[in-house]
Amino acid sequence: PPVTVSEFESVWTFPDSTFQRVLYILTSPIKAVFFVTIPDSRRPGIWAKLYLVSFVMSVAWISGLTYIMVWMVTVAGDALDIPDTVMGLTILAAGTSVPDCLASVFVARDGYGDMAVSNSLGSNVFDILLCLGVPWLIESAIKHGESVVITSEGLTYSALTLLGTVVFLFASMAINKWKLNKSYGLVCLVAYLLVITISCLYELNVFGDFNPPSCPR
Known part of the structure; x- marks a missing residue:
């Protein structure tokens, strides 16, 4: 249900701490654009009925910002002579996975470890099957x-x-008696660094001629 007038807190409320104030000032321009283009359906009154418009505009902004991010990463990789696949494995993968990581952290801290694991696996299944299948279908x-x-x-x-990482995830979790703790998190972090290093070395043709050279400008 929508919040009442007394419960609603405006996005323009100036924070108290110094760090939050600096962050508030730096993000004010983009926040102003979002405020104008995306109806805040949390506000009481007629705004609460515009939740579908808020959803559509949010998706539109995500699509536009994602396009800009991919374009900037591609240009940066071309300028640094780094293959697109390496940029995708590192910069883009990290940027798009941060929300999933935060969601898993929040639910794990609340005691829902199974939901955290399901979220990480489900998001990857969604990315592989839908986020690759739909663009290829459209193209x-x-x-x-x-x-x-x-x-x-x-x-x-x-x-x-x-x-192999999926097999490793379940095998290591079974060895750890299906518990999520600091040692298991450290093992996963080391495994990630190892996997991403090997994948990047493949794309950089360290183990063979796998990735063709970029087209001449």
Whole structure:
């Protein structure tokens, strides 16, 4: 249910701490744009009925900002002579997974460890099957059935590595008696660094000629 007038707190409320005030000032421009374009359905009155508009505008902003992020990462990788696949494995993967990480942290701290694990697995299944399938479907439909070509053979090894991480996750969790603690978190962190290092080395052609050179400018 919508909040009452007394419960509603405006997004323009100036915070108390120094750090939050600095962050407030730095984020004010983008916050102003969001405030104008996205109806705040938490506000009482007619605003509460605009939740569908808020949802659609939020999705539109996420799509636009994601496009800009991918474009900037691609340009940065081209300027630094880093393959797109490496930028995707590192910068883009970290940027898009931070919300999932925070969600898992919050539910794990509340005692719902099974939900944290399910969230991490479910988000990856969603990313692989839907977030790859839908763009490829749209691209093929626009090009009248023409296939989408992947220019990196190293992704085959990355996919096999991903499968190995799922097996490792369940095996290590079973060894740890299905408990999430600091030692298990450290093991997962080390495993991530190892996997991402091996995948990047594949894409950088350290183990063979997997990734073709970039097209000349």
